[in-house]
Amino acid sequence: MLAAVIGAPVSALAWGFLALASKLQGWLFSSLPSALGLAQVPDWWAFPVLLTGGLAVAFVIRFVPGTGGHEPAEGFKAGGVLAPIQIPGVFLAALGTLSCGAVLGPEAPLLALGGGVAAWAVTRARGEGADRAKVVIAAAGSFAAVSTLLGSPLAGAFLLMEAAGLGGATMELVLLPGLLASGIGALVFTGLGRFSGLGTFSLAIPGLPHFARPSLAEIGLALPVGLAAAILAVAIKRFALLLRDVVAPRRLLMTPAAGLVVAGLAILFSQLTGKSAANVLFSGQTQLGPLVSHRASFGLGVLVLLLACKAVAYGVSLSSFRGGPIFPAVFIGAVAGIALSHLPGIPPVAGIAMGMGALIAAVLRLPMTAVLVATLLLDGNGVALLPPIIVAAVTAYIAVGWLDREAEKNAPSGERPATRQPAQ
Helix, strand or coil, X not given: CHHHHHHHHHHHHHHHHHHHHHHHHHHHHHHHHHHCCCCCCCHHHHHHHHXXXXXXXXXXXXXXXXXXXXXXXXXXXXXXXXXXXXXXHHHHHHHHHHHHCCCCECHHHHHHHHHHHHHHHCXXXXXXXXXXXXXXXXXXXXXXXXXXXXXXXXHHHHHHHHHHCCCHHHHHHHHHHHHHHHHHHHHHHHHHHHHHCCCCCCCCCCCCCCCXXXXXXXXXXXXXXXXXXXXXXXXXXXXXXXXXXXXHHHHHHHHHHHHHHHHHHHHHHHHHHCCCHHHCCCCCCCCHHHHHHCHHHCCHHHHHHHHHHHHHHHHHHHHHCCCXXXXXXXXXXXXXXXXXXXXXXXCHHHHHHXXXXXXXXXXXXXXXXXXXXHHHHCHHHCCCCHHHHHHHHHHHHHXXXXXXXXXXXXXXXXXXXXXXXXXX
16 A cells, blocks of 8 residues: 555656656757757757766765765666665756766666655654565655656566566565556656656657568577677676776766767767767667657668767766666667668568667666567567567677676786676
């Protein structure tokens, strides 16, 4: 009962956070330049916005309790209870990151904020089982905050179960109230979205052509796709960790500099291709649908340049800003998949499916979540594309683990990379 009661206000707050970030993003990149007399928003406008955003995020990380949430370069994290004093810092750092155009998504801050607000609501709980109740209600708040963002309460459940390593009695204890809270939250998201006209922030890709069944060639191609995704994901993470060590001691100087680098990559792509700089900026959540719909206008060279610029901007953002890793991985995977469709006999929808599933699995190290999210994003084609998605995601997951073990084996003592421990 408490989970159901918590689900509605937490989901409303999550929806409000996403709406505020969207409105602020529109104000910074559209309304403000118009108010300053710019008839069209020039590409260079990204420089002052990301510089200011970097300063704001660096200030929050440096001076507000909680360092703005966990370091995204260290990988996706779930579980635990955010202390009430840390909630403002996570909120402000995420809002600054999302609105200024850094290449990170809202899902990790939503998990932390949803769990923190839900736990704060039951801080006065006392007596036997009070501590466990706080953990359960915090998990329910996280479920409610993030599930509909991923297109389904089930996707949020898979994400939290895999990321937190839930199993046995603990899984049952957390899963049932969490699913209930996220189900209530789905109604809140839908109702508020329709009432306001702002939408529900769903990532489902519209207008995909029908796909009947995969061929043996497509399933076979999923193996090298998964391997390539693992190599790319490991490269991005290592790059982000190296930059993080440079950024952390000089946060107030280096985070704004990182913002300028992201802006420079977006402007470089726009100037060389004539395409919008927004394809490189932001998490990719809003840009995914237009990219897929207008994929015929993106030549192979444009796609390769977009993949390179987005991947580097992603690594820079991971090192310096605060946000989630899922949506940039989805977007980069879709770009790679569209590039794959230039091979003979590979339909675009199949390439997109394999690219997204493989890169989500490689970045998150959560293969079941990757398969489910990729399937849901493909709407009616998801079930038919399950075989190549599964092969690509599992291959990427195994390859990432192997690459990490090899790096750890060959690294000098004291320089071994951090690896994600399997759930017990």
